Amino acid sequence: MNWTLFSIGAEGWGDELLWGFALTMALAVAAYVVGTVIGLFAALALLSKSRILRSVSAAYGTVFRSVPELLILFLTYYGAALMIRSLFAPIGLDLRVSLDAFTAGVVALALVHGAYTAEVFRGAIISVPTGLREAARSLGMTPFVTFHRITFPVALRYAFPGLSNLWMVMIKNTPLVSAIGLADLIGQANTAGQNTKHYFAFFTAALIAYLLVSAISLWGQIRLERNLTRHLPRQGSWSP
Amino acid sequence: MIMDFETLLSTLPGFAEGLGWTLFLTVSVLFFGMIIALMIVPCRLSQNWLANGFGLTFVFVFRGAPLLVLLFLVYYGVPELPIVRDTFLWQAFQYPVFCAILALSLNSAGYLTEVIVGAVRAVPRGEIEAAHVAGLSRWAVIKGVIAPNAIRLGLRNYGNEMVFVVKATSVASLVTIQELMARASGVYYRTYDPITPLLVAGAIFLVLILALSRFMAFLEVRLSPELRRKAEKARSGAGRPAASLTAVDGPSLPQTPETGR
Secondary structure, three states, rough: OOHHHHOOOOOHHHHHHHHHHHHHHHHHHHHHHHHHHHHHHHHHHHHHOOOHHHHHHHHHHHHHHHOOHHHHHHHHHHHHHHHHHHHHHHHOOOOOOOHHHHHHHHHHHHHHHHHHHHHHHHHHHHHHHHHHHHHHOOOOHHHHHHEEEEEEHHHHHHHHHHHHHHHHHHHHHHHHEEEEEOHHHHHHHHHHHHHHOHHHHHHHHHHHHHHHHHHHHHHHHHHHHHHOOOOOOOOOOOOO | OOOOOOHHHHHHHHHHHHHHHHHHHHHHHHHHHHHHHHHHHHHHHOOOHHHHHHHHHHHHHHOOOHHHHHHHHHHHHHHEEEEEEHOOOHHOOOHHHHHHHHHHHHHHHHHHHHHHHHHHHHHOOOHHHHHOOOOOOOHHHHHHHHHHHHHHHHEEEEEHHHHHHHHHHHHHHHHHHOOHHEEEEEHHHHOOHHHHHHHHHHHHHHHHHHHHHHHHHHHHHOOHHHHHHHHHHHHHOOOHHHHHHHOOOOOOOOOOOOOOO
């Protein structure tokens, strides 16, 4: 094993790999935050009284959970600019937007993540006891206040296991962005492998990095879950 | 115009071939993934800490690793090793199809192991005890009591896993395999029209997966007497609202952390 391969500086690839890792994590966090917001609104649409909102949200969920992530990523990166332009052309607008690879990656991963998150939030909101909501309404809270003071905080607790699973999924989806030319961890490991012909060492290092992130996330998930449920009687593992 | 009809027509023969590759990959990965998983499941269920530790490590590694990393490791990395480079193994590892099926199967086996373990653990204890008391042999208990119950209980999660395998085969396009996704990119590079080929490929995936999940839902109802009765009741007593909502909700499995895909 040749450790100088991973040294930091001109002769090693350590700094490139670290930058790649930073980009991977930035992308994952950004896409996770954006996707969770999309998912919350999609869940509210799924539960709304309007038939149109319900079916739009259901169609969004079905499509983005069935089509491969890679395809959505390519469509966003290569096609979104063109699509936006041709959508606005008939009304006389000539919109020329361009998506750089990072934005395209965040948008694509967030859209996929949102489709799964919507299901998690929908289930969580349904699980909130109706009595809580009725009590809030009878105290004179408006529907909005009821949602953001009562329903949402309780639902968030129910949604926590699902949301943390989806964080793991997000981490595992990020390597796909190297296919649109982003220098994430895998992209950098690939470049390093091409230059040194030590693919095995670099990809193994990347694999270990991902496993470490998974392990740390799992540990954090268990700690946070204990914290979120400390008001409940403890009897082994808690499940909503 | 977003879709271009001429491009659409010219792509169809290539896409048919690509669909063939996608299906071939899916079926192979489901087959080999199941074989690998069936070897790991006994480890996960055993009382021996060594065997159980091995099972847990296998699941942690192949479920925690991103698919693309596994694929690149197998395709670019493993052939570098002397044991592969200088032996007959090279004969296998030189083919991208072999590497793709190996990486995808290992990844799928990680998830599948947990699906099967969850299903086996969800089999009611009383039924197993009753079978033991009735004097059935170990093998007869597995064959006659545990397996039929576990298959029924695990069917829904297995269906989800199948969907993920279909989606995951698209990654094989990154190691030169000419499946659907690669065909779509190929058309893009030739015609500079990114939208038409990708939408066509996406539509094919959508139809494939919707059909698959419909079929699995149908199978679940067929195999579970209590769901079948509920579905029949819902059909005969149309108008009663309660049944239709719950008709597909089977017994739910305990969720382990990080089941997610």
